[in-house]
Amino acid sequence: MGKEILQLRNIHKSFPGVKALQGVDFTLREGEIHALMGENGAGKSTLIKVLTGVYTKDEGTITMDGKEAVIKSPQDAQNVGISTVYQEITLCPNLSVAENMYIGRSNNIMQNWKKMNEGADAILQSLDIPAKATQQLASCSIAVQQMVAIARAVDMDCKVLILDEPTSSLDEQEVEKLFKLMRDLKSRGVGIIFVTHFLEQVYEVCDMITVLRDGKLVGEYKIADLPRVQLVSKMLGKDFDDMAEIKSENKVFESNSKTPVIEVEGLYSDAGIKPFDFKVDKGEVTGFTGLLGSGRSECVRAIFGADRVLGGSVKKNGETVKIKKPIDAMKAGIGYIPEDRKVDGIVGDLSVRDNIILALQVMKGFFKPFTKAQANAFADEYIKLLGIKTASADTPIKQLSGGNQQKCIVARWLLTHPEYLILDEPTRGIDVGTKVDIQKLVLKLASEGMGITFISSETDEMLRTCSRLVVMRDRKVVGELKGDDLTQNKIMSTIAGGDGNENK
Amino acid sequence: MKTSKKSFTAIFRNQIFIPIAALLLLVIVNLIVDPSFFKITYQLNSDGQHILYGNLIQILDFGSELAILAIGMTFVTAASGGQDISVGAAIAIAGSVILRVLCGNNTRPEAGQLQTTFLVAFLVACVVAALFGAFNGLLVSVFKIQPMVATLILFTAGRSIAAWINNNELPIISDQSFKYFGGYIPNVPVPTPAILAVVVIIVTFLLLKFTNLGLYIQAVGINEKSSRLNGLNPTAIKFLSFVLLGLCVAVAGLIKVSRLSTINYSVIAKDIEMDAILAVALGGNALGGGKFNMTASILGAYVIQFLTITLYSMKVQSDALPAYKAVVVILLVVFSAPTVRNWMSKTWKNLTAKNTAKEVA
Amino acid sequence: MKTSNEKKSLLSKIAGMTDSNLLLTITVVVFVLMYLGAIIFQGKGFLKPQTFFNILNTNAYLIILSCGLSLVMITGGIDISVGGVTALVSMCCAVNLDYKNGNIFTALLIALLIGVAFGAVQGFLVAYLDIQPFIVTLAGMFFARGMTTIVNSSPFNVANEQFVKLKDTRIIVPFMGSVNKKGVYVDSYVEVGVIVALAIVILMFVMLKWTKLGRQFYAVGGNPQSALMLGINVKFTRFMSQFICGILGGIGGFVYFLHVGSGSPSHAAGAEMNAIASSIIGGTMLTGGVGNIIGTLFGVLSLSTIQNIVSSAGLDQAWWTGITIAAMLCLFLVIQSVVVAGKKKSLRK
Structure with missing residues (x-):
């Protein structure tokens, strides 16, 4: 185990009415990927913001390389070697990619565009990021913008890299790329603090876990010493009721009519999806799955009238309804959680x-x-x-x-x-406890007869709740899975394509 | 003890604290300098009519246009996150329309020679002002141009259009009853503009109480995208806010031309847009849109008028007035700035903490 | 087939441009078209170089003020005090020269001091106390206008010899002269103010494009929150934008004074709005982060050319100027809005 580079001792921070951090300790060592875990409101974000100078701590010490570090602004944090990549893109959309990578870093009065663009292109290439140095940032996709932010951090020769939920807007390939990058940095001796809600990712890439709850430190563990179930129970502060069981808790709703609550034919919108067919029965939970950008959100947005619908029809309880804007859908008894x-x-x-x-x-x-x-x-x-x-x-x-x-x-x-409710990623970026609550609620509503469409990036969450899955790729419906086909492997292979399923 | 402290900070943080504090400050200053400032008398005016007279009445009288405009400006600010800087020019247009409709081609009509009734003229002005409001609203809501920039167009052209409506003539109405709107109605000792302002204020509050105007405007101002997904039509609501401001402009225009019975295109309602925006800001409303407090805005308008009259009563030259106004405004905004207020409440806390420590000791 | 390909590549080129460059291109193209139109329809007057130089002479101060406004608008702020500052500077300089036995240098010093004072105070209030720039500079405008009256309430012309000499200095522009009606060759000239204005345009351009501070203005205007996270001192950057704009207000005021040679409370009325309009026509967006000083220069030229066209077309009734400028502003705003929206759409596909 490497030597300790960053130590936080007895950190306190409070806001009017809230004690956000109460005596938290945290240690990061050289060449370590350290997960910072906790429910929402546990104090993760506050700790990160104290560390990066967005907030100033009320009490406690921060030590870098054995010396006490005074961090009062993001610039101070950069100067002592702490770089951060946030969940929300914190770059300037109106500047070029290269500028975003270099601004706020040099002490030169003048800006050397040529040198900067060359340097940026070299880094982008070495990290395999599909962007040009001179491109305006706003013209890149969100995922690429995220990668640019990481490239900036990587280039700053930081000793401590903080990744605050960087994966929530990346698809799996991009996440893989990011992990490769993280391991690469780790081998160079950089300490990485990794904040995420995805448990799988923690176990795939991290060495250590620190758990916070209610602004207090619960403990620091080696990854091998802390199985998932225990991690979750530490985060929740109670014994974990097995999530896999929730599906069987509810009775299946017995529909007495054969008409689906929603039936869509050849619907497409200006968001660029291909015409698709889709139906939901009363008391059924269906899901759209596919990689980020595959068009799953655009499909439900089209049903709700959130994007401009260009063609196709929507039938509710067998009757055609005209949906041009959200209010039409609402009046037809459709709800949409964006x-x-x-x-x-x-x-x-x-x-x-x-x-x-x-x-x-x-x-x-x-x-x-x-x-x-x-x-x-x-x-x-x-x-x-x-x-x-x-x-x-x-x-x-x-x-x-x-x-x-x-x-x-x-x-x-x-x-x-509503008679039909759409939930698009309702559990993204929220704590495990609420996640379970929402999943349970979805199944309960279905058992009472509501038609539901559920979308999530986490496949196991979809498997737990949905009885039928529509699989999408490249803005097209490529398959439908139900019954025994609802397995992780089957979904993966359908998303990836190549077997008989897709021409259905 | 604890509750009193809490309510104290609550008052500090309440939005309406700013205009009320400003008002109190002005009252105290006047009490110290010259208590007779507040004297109200009942006397004969030049038209041989018994009226109420005094500085306070003047504030209510001349603050009317501003209060009316502040209402519309609050809607526009909240819904669009920007301000309409064309209201002064639009008042010139509305006033010009009223005169044009009343006078026709005869610029010096005697009593009885008017083309139509005042009501018709006013309604036409309402329609025209609402149309110009709609033009601004169109640029802002459909073409997505920032409000200040979009209304810069009418700001530049408005007074020219007003002059063009009357072929650059300056009609004068000699009919005494036209003066009622900007002066006094016989046997009513209260200035009519103040009554009109109260009517507009009452209508506004009824509108806020019995419709969802307030909720919709705030929702759109805070988060346009999410409002749309909740079935609102942000474009229509922004558009509506500009039309409402247009109607306020028409009322203000009527009062303005009625005061003089004529119009001066380049001077009428000059700089009033600045005062109206100031009223909204003084009311503690974020100029970036979102939540609003209508009472605070209206109060803000009267605070500004109070300040003006105070300065006049201290014999400040009217051209130099803006300089003093500016100083007061800066002081007000500095003391209401969140950073300064946080700093103040912190020092306050420290002081009280020391005191209680002493008490315990 | 080929044409459609070409069209596509042009479109993709447009889509690939940064917002700043795209809006700049539109501005320059429209200005050139407008001037050509003026030459064709209004005749020879516009063909004479001196007509163009006169536009520069009259509007040198506006160029300087617009540079300042572009800067604050790029940073996401606004400054509506510049017109008032111009009037105050003119009046103070005039009083200094004629009543207080001042000379050019004391006058210039006064102008700069006023600019620095307004810039520093407004900058402090906006950046460090976080008060909305519109309100702060609105108060600044009131204050400047009121102070002008307090300093001296009646307008008067300056008679100071040294000053009049500088005011009447004509800098000959080589090879640009024309032959007048009597067949005599007359040199074209510009006033001192134009040189100052062009120098400031160049300085500002270099500053915004090639210095670290310059790029920080764009970053803060684009997204202040992100700029903070990227390690930029947002407060200082904001302060600097308002500060520089204040100084440019002082310099612009002096150049204005140099052109008109008098002090009056009604000087430069509405100059702030003309400066804002010029910046917008020049492709600066009030939302911040987008803009270009060269565009601003063309913005001022477009604005003053259209005023010139209106008056030479015999529509000299005062209201036509207001209406045409407004119409032009409207046109530009709609073009900007449509182009930017269209670009976004083409990107999404």
């Missing part, structure tokens, strides 16, 4: 209450506002029902943790009592 919670889901500054009643209120109409009592009753009911942790219904939703925000969005749509 993929990107922050951008498409929450209305940040509005209260939890207003966020919950929003969709129903819009359906009710402009001239018929709910009274305050009604709105409060709705909000309180669902806060209790879904166990949303919030100070009050008046709290702005942006102050809640990711998992609780997502529960509010779920509450918003449950309140409209």
Whole structure:
């Protein structure tokens, strides 16, 4: 084991009303990939932000290479050799790729474009990133932008590299590439702090795990000493009820009519998907799967009218409905929980209450506002029902943790009592406990007769919830799996293509 | 003890704290400098009519246009995250339309020679102002141009258009009853603009209470994408906010031309857009859009007028007025800036902490 | 077949351009077309180089102010105090020269000091106290206009000999002269202010393109949050943008004073809006992060050319200028909006 390069001792940090970190220790050694695990609100992000100078700590010491480091701004962090790649892209879209890699780093007054572009191209090539140095960053895909951010960090000869959920917008190939890169850096002696919600990835690439809960340190473990189930129970602080069991808990809904709740024929939109057919029965959970960018989100967006529909028809309970914009779909009894919670889901500054009643209120109409009592009753009911942790219904939703925000969005749509509910990546970036809650809820709703479409990047989550899977590749439906075909291997081979399934 | 402390910080953090604090400050300054500032008398005016007279009445009178505009400006700011800088020019247009409709081609109509009733003229002005509002709204909501830039167009052209409507003539209306809107209605001792402002304010609050206007505008202003996915039409709501501002402009235009019974295209409602935006900002509303507090905006408008009248009563030359106004504005925004307020509440905490420590000791 | 290929490559070229360059190209093309149109429809007046140089002479100050505005707009801010600062500078310099026995250098010093003071105070309030730039500079505008009246409330012409000499200095532009009606060859000339303005354009261009600070302005305007994460001192960068704009306001004010030779509270009325309009026509986006100083230069030229065309077309009633400028602004905004939206769409496919 290498020598210790970074030590955090007794770190405290509090915000008005919240003690985010209480005496946390953390140690990183040379050539180590160290997973930082915990539920949402456990203090991971705060710790990272203290370490990178976005927040200043209230108490405690940070030691780099045996010397105490004073980190008061992101620039200080860079100077002592700490680089960070965040979940959200933190680059400037209006600048070129090369500028994004070099800006804020040199102390020269002038900027040497030629040298910079050559240097950037060399790094991009060596890391196999499909971008040109002179390209404007905004013209790259999100995944490539993420890679550029990593390339920047790699080029800074950092001693400590922090990867804060870098994989949530990458597909599997890109994740593999990233892991290769991480192992490469590890062999060069760089210490890496890796924050992720994907347990598989932790066990694939990490050496050590530090677990936080409620702003406190739970412990530091070698990867071999901590099996998954134990890791999860440490994160949750309770014994883990096996997730694989939840499917059998609910009775299957017995449909008395043969008409599917939703039937789609030849639907396509301006988001570039090929026309597709699709149906969902009452009480059935179906899923769209495929790699990121395969068009699975675009399909459900087309059903909901979120993108401009160019052709095809949607039938509900056998009757054709015209869906041009979201309100049409809502009136037809369709609910949609979007993929990107922050951008498409929450209305940040509005209260939890207003966020919950929003969709129903819009359906009710402009001239018929709910009274305050009604709105409060709705909000309180669902806060209790879904166990949303919030100070009050008046709290702005942006102050809640990711998992609780997502529960509010779920509450918003449950309140409209849809007959068909679409959940696009409802569990991305939220803690394990809420993940299980949402999966259970989905199955419960289905058992009560709701038609559901569930999309997730995590295949095992799909396998646990869905009874039928539509597989997509290159913006086209390439297969449908159900019954005994619902296995990890079968899904993989269908996504990859090459067997008989795809021409169905 | 604890609750009182809490409510104290709550007041500090409340949005409406800023305009109220500013208002109190102005009141105190005036009390110290000249308590007679607040005197209200009941006396005869030049038209031989008994009216209420005093600085406070003047504030209510001349603050009316600003308060009305602040309402529309708050909607636009919240929904679009930007400001309409063309309201002054649009008032010139609305005023010009009223005169044109009333006078026709005769620029010096005697009483009884007017082409039509005041109501018709006002309604036409409403339609025209709403149309210009719609033009701004179109640029902002459909073409996605930043509001300040989009309204720069009408800002540049507005006064020219106003002059063009009346062929660059300056019609004068000698009918005394036209003065009612900007002056006094016989046997009513309160200035009519103040009454009009109250009417507009009441209508606004009814609108906010009995429709979802407030919720929709805030939702769109905070997160446009997510509002759309909840069935709202952000384009339509932004557009609507500009049309509403257009209607406010029409009312303000009526008051402005009625005050003078004529119009001066380059001077009428000059710089009023700046005051209206200031009113919104003074009300503590984020100029970047999103949540708004209508009461605070309206209060902000009257604070600005209060300041103006205070300065006048201190014999400040009218051309030099902006300089003093600027100093006060800067002081206000500095003390309401979150960074400064955090710093202040921290020092406050430290002070009280020391005190309690002493008490314990 | 071939044409469609060519069309495609042109389209992809456009899609590959950075936003700044794309908008710059549009501006330059429109300016050239407009000037050609003026020559064809308005006749020989526009063919004479001196017509063009006169546009420069009258608008040298606007070029300087627009450079400042482009800078703050690229950084994501705004400064509407520059018109007021111009008036204040003119008045203070005029008073200094005629009533206080000042000379050119004290006047210039006063101009710079006023610029520095406005820039520093506004920059501090915007960057370090996080107050909205619109409000801060709005107050700055009020303050400058009010102070102008307080310094001296009535307009007057400056008679200081040294100053008048500098004001009337004509710099001959070689080979650009023309033959007048009497058949005498007359040299073309520009005023001192134009040289200052062009020097500032070059300086600003170099600064924005090739210095570290220059690129930081773009980064902060593009996404301040990211810029912070990338290790840029966002507050300092913001401060500098407002500060430099303030100084340019001072210099622009002096150049304006040099051109008109008088002090008046109503000087440079609406100059801030003209400067903003020029920057926008020149391809700067108010949302920040996109813009180009060369574009700004062409923006000012386009704006003043259209004013010239309007007045030489006999539409000298005052309202036509306002309406044509507004129409042009409208046109440019819609072009920008459509082009940028179209580009985004073509990228997505």
